[in-house]
Amino acid sequence: MKLGRIVEELKLKVITGSLDVEIKRGCCGDLLSEIMRSCEKDSIWVTIQSHVNIVAVAVVVGIRAIVLCNGHEYSEDTLKKADEEGITLLASDLTPFEVSGRIYMMLKES
Amino acid sequence: MKRLIERIQDLFKDIKVEELMNRNVITITPDKSLLHAKELMRLKRISGIPVVVDNGKLVGIVSIEDIIKALENGYIKDKIEKRMTKDPVVLKLGETLEKIVDKFEKYGFGRFPVVDEDFNLVGIVTKHDILRALLEKLATIHLHDMRKKEILESEVLPDIADRSLLTGEHLNKTKADFIFKIDYNDITLIGVGAAKLKKFLLDRGIPQDIVRRISIATYEAEANVVLHSESDGYIYCFLKDGSIVVRVEDFGKGIENIEIAMKEGYSTAPDEIRDLGFGAGMGLPNMKRFSDKMMIISEKGKGTIVEMNFFLKEESGK
Numbered sequence: 030m031k032l033g034r035i036v037e038e039l040k041l042k043v044i045t046g047s048l049d050v051e052i053k054r055g056c057c058g059d060l061l062s063e064i065m066r067s068c069e070k071d072s073i074w075v076t077i078q079s080h081v082n083i084v085a086v087a088v089v090v091g092i093r094a095i096v097l098c099n100g101h102e103y104s105e106d107t108l109k110k111a112d113e114e115g116i117t118l119l120a121s122d123l124t125p126f127e128v129s130g131r132i133y134m135m136l137k138e139s
Numbered sequence: 140m141k142r143l144i145e146r147i148q149d150l151f152k153d154i155k156v157e158e159l160m161n162r163n164v165i166t167i168t169p170d171k172s173l174l175h176a177k178e179l180m181r182l183k184r185i186s187g188i189p190v191v192v193d194n195g196k197l198v199g200i201v202s203i204e205d206i207i208k209a210l211e212n213g214y215i216k217d218k219i220e221k222r223m224t225k226d227p228v229v230l231k232l233g234e235t236l237e238k239i240v241d242k243f244e245k246y247g248f249g250r251f252p253v254v255d256e257d258f259n260l261v262g263i264v265t266k267h268d269i270l271r272a273l274l275e276k277l278a279t280i281h282l283h284d285m286r287k288k289e290i291l292e293s294e295v296l297p298d299i300a301d302r303s304l305l306t307g308e309h310l311n312k313t314k315a316d317f318i319f320k321i322d323y324n325d326i327t328l329i330g331v332g333a334a335k336l337k338k339f340l341l342d343r344g345i346p347q348d349i350v351r352r353i354s355i356a357t358y359e360a361e362a363n364v365v366l367h368s369e370s371d372g373y374i375y376c377f378l379k380d381g382s383i384v385v386r387v388e389d390f391g392k393g394i395e396n397i398e399i400a401m402k403e404g405y406s407t408a409p410d411e412i413r414d415l416g417f418g419a420g421m422g423l424p425n426m427k428r429f430s431d432k433m434m435i436i437s438e439k440g441k442g443t444i445v446e447m448n449f450f451l452k453e454e455s456g457k
Contacts, residue, residue, distance in 0.1 A: 059416050060416050060419040060421070061362075061415075061416040061417060061419070062359065062417075062419040062420075062421030062422055062425055063419055063421060065355045065358065065359070065421075065425055066421060066425055066428065070347075070351060076416075078415065078416045080327065080415055081327045082326070082327065082329050082330055082415065082416070082417075083416075084330075085329060085330020085331060085333060085334050085358060086330060086358065088330070088333075088334040088337060088354070089330065089333050089334060089337060089351070089354035089355050089357075089358045090351070090355060091351055106327055114334065
């Protein structure tokens with residue numbers, strides 16, 4: 030599924046990066062090691078972590094986009110790094126629970 | 140052997156049988172056949188088996204000599220109780236090394252069962268057990284000897300530094316295919332080395348799935364250097380025929396107990412680091428999970444070396 034469809038459906042804020050990205054799976058969590066352990070490539074990652082290290086995690090795992098929830102904001106470092114690495118950063122005021130649930134349903138039905 | 144022991148007897152003569160006996164004794168009951176005993180000896184590669192009854196009392200011993208005799212004389216199918224050596228010579232709890240060595244010399248047996256005051260079997264002592272106990276004792280004495288320290292620092296460690304922990308082959312780190320210096324002062328730089336390594340490997344045409352495993356495991360190792368070592372470190376990557384070796388080294392405070400550190404969920408990370416999503420206690424377990432082989436060497440105050448091997452064969456994918 031194209032990332033653009035998810036952004037549109039959930040009215041996510043686009044902070045940086047392309048929406049013309051194919052998303053196949055999703056994952057949710059705030060512990061970086063857990064994400065590395067269980068998240069698959071071509072995923073969208075739902076989290077409340079906003080600091081710059083999430084970009085490196087996304088790179089090594091093969092995550093294409095990150096959704097920062099609960100109205101948190103990314104740091105400048107994170108934006109810059111995500112631009113360099115080609116990771117799409119999104120944000121939402123919704124909770125990780127709601128964002129994950131809705132994306133899950135979309136991916137399941139697609 | 141006796142002369143050697145005499146010379147260091149003053150140091151060792153009060154070692155008690157409890158300290159050197161093997162407590163995991165393979166035993167057999169008297170109702171079994173000698174054939175059964177022979178098979179047990181063959182499978183366990185032992186040359187004698189104490190015979191015990193149900194309540195643990197020692198009633199005899201079957202040795203390899205008994206088996207040879209049985210084969211020669213055609214009674215290998217007889218029950219053990221009929222043919223075993225009854226009233227075997229034993230060692231009693233509390234007996235000292237001096238006495239034990241005397242018994243070995245006097246009887247020439249390869250092993251002695253150890254019993255408590257009620258003749259219950261509690262262990263067994265072979266010549267090998269004695270040698271092992273002596274060497275262990277020697278090692279602890281040497282630890283207090285400064286010469287040991289010199290050897291550790293001048294010979295052993297440089298050797299580890301230039302050799303693969305997994306295969307023993309020589310690793311010339313200055314000629315590694317990929318080198319990255321880890322800066323421990325900046326937590327935001329965690330993962331930069333792993334991300335660079337990922338690009339490097341993809342450029343070299345290494346299959347994506349393997350690159351993914353390597354970069355995740357390397358990220359964890361890199362995070363550990365920054366979060367825990369309190370020193371800079373290096374990531375080295377060597378491209379070999381059939382495998383890729385990643386070695387992450389630091390010169391910092393080391394890991395006190397690797398066994399505990401390997402447990403999932405165990406972490407020494409402070410709260411402010413946990414708030415960033417680190418310190419889940421998953422770092423070392425993830426390295427193990429995503430690599431095909433992993434070896435870790437660390438000593439408190441002397442740094443940590445993690446070496447991981449990733450096989451290029453397709454079936455190795457995890």
